[in-house]
Amino acid sequence: MASDGCVFCAIVRGEADASIVHEDESVIAFMDLRPVNPGHALVVPRAHAEGLEDLQEDIGVQVWTVAHRLGRALRRSGLRCEGVNLLLADGEAAFQEVFHVHLHVIPRFAGDAFRIGADWRVDERERLDRTSAAVRSGLAALDVARH
Numbered sequence: 645m646a647s648d649g650c651v652f653c654a655i656v657r658g659e660a661d662a663s664i665v666h667e668d669e670s671v672i673a674f675m676d677l678r679p680v681n682p683g684h685a686l687v688v689p690r691a692h693a694e695g696l697e698d699l700q701e702d703i704g705v706q707v708w709t710v711a712h713r714l715g716r717a718l719r720r721s722g723l724r725c726e727g728v729n730l731l732l733a734d735g736e737a738a739f740q741e742v743f744h745v746h747l748h749v750i751p752r753f754a755g756d757a758f759r760i761g762a763d764w765r766v767d768e769r770e771r772l773d774r775t776s777a778a779v780r781s782g783l784a785a786l787d788v789a790r791h
């Protein structure tokens with residue numbers, strides 16, 4: 645996967661400025677350049693992966709582990725943090741803007757400006773059952789591909 649011109653790969657290589665909060669052998673975390681709230685961090689695998697499709701699962705585990713720790717750290721940081729959102733945008737339709745996988749760790753507080761709009765109506769059981777079958781078939785396809 646090409647990483648030329650990828651701003652997160654440039655940060656991993658130390659060629660672009662970043663305010664780093666965590667580094668290990670597989671993951672790096674730094675402050676989002678355009679924070680939703682102060683303390684908004686991004687957890688990024690060192691190896692370039694455009695999205696979930698090409699992210700190794702074991703690296704994904706480490707991304708989550710670091711995000712989990714950062715979410716807990718925010719509550720001990722002195723920054724305003726009454727809650728935390730972990731958010732991953734996979735694909736343009738999901739608002740992904742930098743095509744190197746990253747998990748947002750966003751400190752939240754009552755009355756902040758962050759919004760996620762959706763139609764949260766309760767769905768019909770029949771449709772939920774149909775969609776769960778579709779998702780299970782997707783999981784089965786992954787299992788077939790793995791063997």
Ligand SMILES: [Zn+2]
Pocket residue numbers: 647650651652653654691692693743744
């Ligand atoms: Zn990259």
